[in-house]
Amino acid sequence: MREQVKSETFKGSNKNKGSMKIYISGLYSGTNPQPGVGIARSLRTAFPGAKLIGVEYSNRCSGIHWKDFDDIWLQRPWEEINLTTHAEEIRKVLDSGALWISSIDLEIMWFARVFPDGHPNLLTPAAAALEQIAKPAISAHEGLPVKIPTFVTTEISDWDLHAFCRQHDWKVWLKGPYYEAVRAGNWMEFEERRRILSKAWATEKLFLQTHVSGYEESIALSAYRGKLLDCVRMRKRDLTELSKTWAGDISEVEEDFLRPLREIIRKLDWTGGAELEMVRDADNQLWLLEINPRFPAWIHGSTITGRNMPAILVEGATGVRQQISPVLAEEFTRVVMEIPVRSEYPLSPLPEPLGGEIGHSLKHPSGLIQFASRLHKTDIFNEEITEENGKTFFNAPKVPASFIDDLDSFDLHEMQTPASLFLENTASGNFRSASELVKELSSDELNVTNAYSIKTNPDERLIKLALDSGFLAETISILEVKKAIQIGFKPEQLILNGPGKWWRQEILPEGKFYSIFCDSIEELEQVLEKLENGKTRTNFLGVRLRTPNVRSRFGIPIDTPEVFEKLIEAVRRIPKKYKFAVHFHMASSNVGVGHWWHLFESMLRWCNSIEALTGRLIEILDIGGGWFPEDLQKDSAENFKKAIALIPEFLPNVRRIISEPGKALAQPTMAVAMQILELRNSAETVTEAVVDGSIAELPMYFFFPHRILYQNAENGSWKSLSRGKTRLLGRLCMEHDIVASNVELPENAQVGDILVFCDAGAYDRSMSYVFGRG
Amino acid sequence: MYLDAGSNNLINLEMSSVAKAVPAFEKKRVFDKWKYWQPSQISHHGKICCEIAREWITATDFSELNGDCLYTGPRWLRQRFKWGASAFPIFWCEAVRRDTLDCGALAAISHEVFRVRNVKTYRVQVVQKFSEVAISQWTNSWNEGNEPLPWVNDDLIYHEGCAIETANRQLKVWDASAGWWLDPKPASGYGALLAIRVSGNNLPIGKILKWGKYNLQALEWREIF
Structure with missing residues (x-):
């Protein structure tokens, strides 16, 4: 035109x-x-x-x-x-x-x-x-025949930002207010890039937008x-x-x-x-x-x-x-070309590199970033964005009511901090919901059962809850087997999994396992030998698969035709008396929710091929998720219903699905209480606070943000901390011991006040370590 | 690109009678040399060896999709297999273990993965223009005796890909050797696509498919200008 x-x-x-x-x-x-x-x-x-x-x-x-x-x-x-x-x-x-x-x-x-x-x-x-x-x-x-990729402002809570990234498989762009877009493939990258962009453009008002291929x-x-x-x-x-x-x-x-x-x-x-x-x-x-x-x-x-x-x-x-x-x-x-420099504007010298740095920092030579900063002080950039496609966010994350009920049962000021808190009602509620969900999903043709992964948190109270809630237990070593049995599980309720499951086999208990999943073809051969020699027994024998295009160290990597053929031959050699099963596990919190479901469907296709090529029927499918609690709770029944509807299409002989909700169950069940040791002020704002907790009690700090509750010392009420400019420094004399960034402490916060870091019941607990305690 | 497999499947017309039927004054067309060539096929031994290989390709394809749209081109194939000479007939169990595959083999595999994705897919043959330098390079690297390559004619080459049918009978033509979609635009010069033919077992004779502004009639060569 x-x-x-x-x-x-x-x-x-x-x-x-x-x-x-x-x-x-x-x-x-x-x-x-x-x-x-x-x-x-x-x-x-x-x-x-x-x-x-x-x-x-x-x-x-x-x-x-x-x-x-x-x-x-x-x-x-x-x-x-x-x-x-x-x-x-x-x-x-x-x-x-x-x-x-x-x-x-x-x-x-x-x-x-x-x-x-x-x-x-x-x-x-x-x-x-x-x-x-x-x-x-x-x-x-x-009116245009276009769509807008989903987005969200970074002014909302870190908890919600993490959820946004998971929901969009970490295929997101962090964008500046006018220019610049950087990929953030995980939480650590996101935090670092947000810090750089916010500093450069003098604003917290960045946004995250989904990638479109x-x-x-x-x-x-x-x-x-x-x-x-x-x-x-x-x-x-x-x-x-x-x-x-x-x-x-x-x-x-x-x-x-x-x-x-x-x-x-x-x-x-x-x-x-x-x-x-x-x-x-x-x-x-x-x-x-x-x-x-x-x-x-x-x-x-x-x-x-x-x-x-x-x-x-x-x-x-x-x-x-x-x-x-x-x-x-x-x-x-385009081509690159050299042109004469105007004599009236001779070239300037290069600026001196900053001490110890590489390069001359010549980005935006006209000072556009500083211009943005000047304009920010005017009213034309103060638009509020608190919605993502109609969904409203808040800058303080919401906390379930059961957390508060549980926390009210503790007298935190009488406790020695940092203290790990078991949120009993939350825990029992979670296990109850998981049991109800599998009952709802089960039918005469297909049984759905939960399994508790002991390594997620080997706390006896959680293992007991799993037992009482009708779960199986997933173990990765004979020591875990022993612990599960001590708490009341029977061997036929135990799944043996992982690359080093025979560690401490000298204490292998008598009894027949529910299932053994082999992590390699070599292990499959060894386990078959053990079974034939009577050194161990199992109802189901299976393999863990590592499908192509997945970054993982676990399972049989079927990314070459040679390995796939070996697998087919090995499965064909399994005596018919052992029922065949397949295990698939990938942390959805790392790969994203959508990607997890794609991997699940991909795995079903591989299983379908294995059945067709071996003539062995897959009777049990064990799926682990590394789920974030919110992702599992959010429409979980609907998602699982869809998944279960898909299974017969590919694997009509599967009779049981074992679901391992992992950290989705354990993560909300514990919290860490810390006390404020020192408040550091700058220009009438608290910029840093030192707490008596540390990354030794919160080792997953680097992987996801934790919701933090502040208890009002006078009336005992709880407040979820919103986004702010304060960093919470751990007690350890270690550079990276920062347990939270960008939070806002209440104005009346004082030394001695209690902060409770929620969502610390999974690997925060099981991987916590003793450090700096003499 | 050498199409031993293609020549195995040639419609064995009595070339002399066809040749006799063509009037001497008829304009020579760019695809004449390959007019009766059929798309390459991957053969199947009818045994588990080929079935494992075929299942591995199609299951890997779904894994490599990463949840993207089913119309996404299977570029991963080109990352796995280098482009180069393939001997035909080639069987599934051999093809997946080869380091190099030619355009016919890559196109045949791509066609299969689209089919398993439940995407309507066809085979595509094209004629492209390159240069003397390119032809000389290919002639040298594809055979030691510097024999003329059957898929080359002066500065023209015969090439294969596959097509998918999207909404409104629109075609997208996948060049499996290059890992890109061919542009439905007339062009001249290096790499220009001069003629195209769409075929497939599931494609009725006479069906019209749209490729950009072009209407392509199934099984008929069409010059692009």
Whole structure:
């Protein structure tokens, strides 16, 4: 499309090409360039006689040396520039009849405030339009055939952020308010990258957005006063390491996209360039990532194909006819080239590397980050985001009522801290719910049974609860077998699993195990020998599988045809008197909930192949999850129902499913009480507090955030700590002994007050260690 | 790309009679040399050895999908197998153990994994233009005697892939050797796709499929320009 532009809407002195003066700001030309140079090249093609003035805020931006600029208006960096004076100078420039095309998002936002009613020569969108395209919601997208990837603000509690990451399989991007996006594949990475981005952009207001796999494409457009003048689609055909365009092809925008786009531009009363950045997934669905309020850096690529967007904008604003750009190709690419440096702007020396650091720290040479920080102090960036697709979050995590009931039964001030607290009602409630769930899921054809993984927390109270709740017990050593038997389990209620299950076999008890799962083909051969020699007995004999594309050290790795064939041969050799079973375990809290369910289905397919190729029927399926409690509780019945419905499709002979909820059961059952030893203040804020607990009592601190409760010393009431700026330092004299970051202590917090770290009943307990106790 | 398997399956037309039927003035088309070639097949011994191999490929494919859309191209195959000469006939139990597979074998395996995913899938044969340098390289590396390769004709090559049918009879054509989807755009020059043919056991003669702006008739070669 290309609109016929009406002549003479422009009021100014720029009525002919010769006298036309156009200011273009944003000339950074590194590997993540601004579009200023591309705009200048395009305008030079269309208006050879126009005077093009490049505007920059650092002489390190190499675009200032580009030959198409007749002049350079070099300003002081954003960090130090007097914005009031600069605004007045720009107003004079615009009043004189010159046009201004900005390539800098932050500058465009600032213009919207400086020129609330716009200016006919300022070719950038107004504040109201910018609000409508604000990331990540991009409310202006309504009507376009696109979806917005799920997102959430990082202002909510860490507990909820961790849940968001799990729900989206840790395929998430942490994004800055204007620029920058980094992957966060686990909690430690997330915490570190959030710290860096928050510090850089001087805000906690970042957001997490789900990754969309697919091919990137953009629509670049030109509009003046709500009229869409032209637009093109660009598909990225080569990318930089930062996924920025290096080559692309240009094509027409289809009518089903164009129609709503035209309407949106009209409603926004848009002026200027814009770019809609999108990803097209394998199902052909377009996902809108952002709308940039300016031309893209590749804009001259469009001009090469005969579609000169900057020129049609100038033509639309002034009525001055452009010289039509020739069609040179349908595709474009970039090259790296050296150009002469303007003698009036000689190169500056390189800054000194910071002591002990590598490199010269030249990112954002014009000081955009500092500019963002200055703008943050204004009111235009104070939008609240507390929703993810309609779901409201809070910055203090919710805590189940049973936690409070249990905690009220302790006199914490009389206890020696740090103290591990067993939340009895919570624990019994959890085991009861798990039992009820498997009863609900069982049928005449298929029995579903729970098993308690003793290693998760070998506390006798939990093992007893498992026994009383009709669980089997999963053991990984003969010592665990012995402990389970001591508590009341019978051998036929025990599952033997893991790579070192025969450790301490000299104390192997008499009796027949429920099931033995072998971790390798070699072990399968050994166990068969033991069984044949009468050294051990079992009802079911099985294998643990490690399906391809899974990072794990456990199970038989069937990622080569050779191993798979060996497995098939080994299973075929198992005497028929042993019933065959398969075990599959993967921590969903690490791989994500969606990915876990994919792995489960993948495992069913492998089992189906094994049955078909061996002629052995799989009668028991043992599935372990490493589930986060919330993930198992949340729609767990529904998810399990779906899973169980899927099993007969692949494995019609399975008669029993063993579910190992693992830490989903144990994690909420214990907490660690700590006492505040010291409060450290800075500018009237508590920035750090030292507690008498440590990572020795909370070793999983690095893997997930814990909910923290503060007990009011006067009335004993509990408060869930919300996000804040305080770090809680452990008592150990170790650099990494920080038990919580970004929490807010109540104003009346005092030395001696009690903090209770919840969610410490699984590996926090079983892997805790003695340290710094003399 | 050498298609011994393809030549095994050639429709054994009496070439002389076909040749006689073609008027001398008829325009030579880019696909003429391969007009009667059939897509390569992976053979099956009818024994467990091939069944294990086939099951391993298709189960691995689902694991490698990582929960993504079923239309996602099985690029993992190209990470596992280098592109290079394959001797035909090739059996499943041999193919999975090879370091290198040619375009026909890779396309046949890709076709199988899409089929097992329950995606409508077809075989695709194409003619592409390359350069003398590329042809010379392939001729040297694919056979020691520098014999002309049957899949090469001057600067043109015969190549195989597979296609999937998505919504509204739209085709996507998977180049299993390259690990990318072929672009339904006319092009000239290095790597340009000049002709395409879609076939498949499940594809009725005369069925029209859309590939970009092109209507492709099943089992018919179509020049792209």
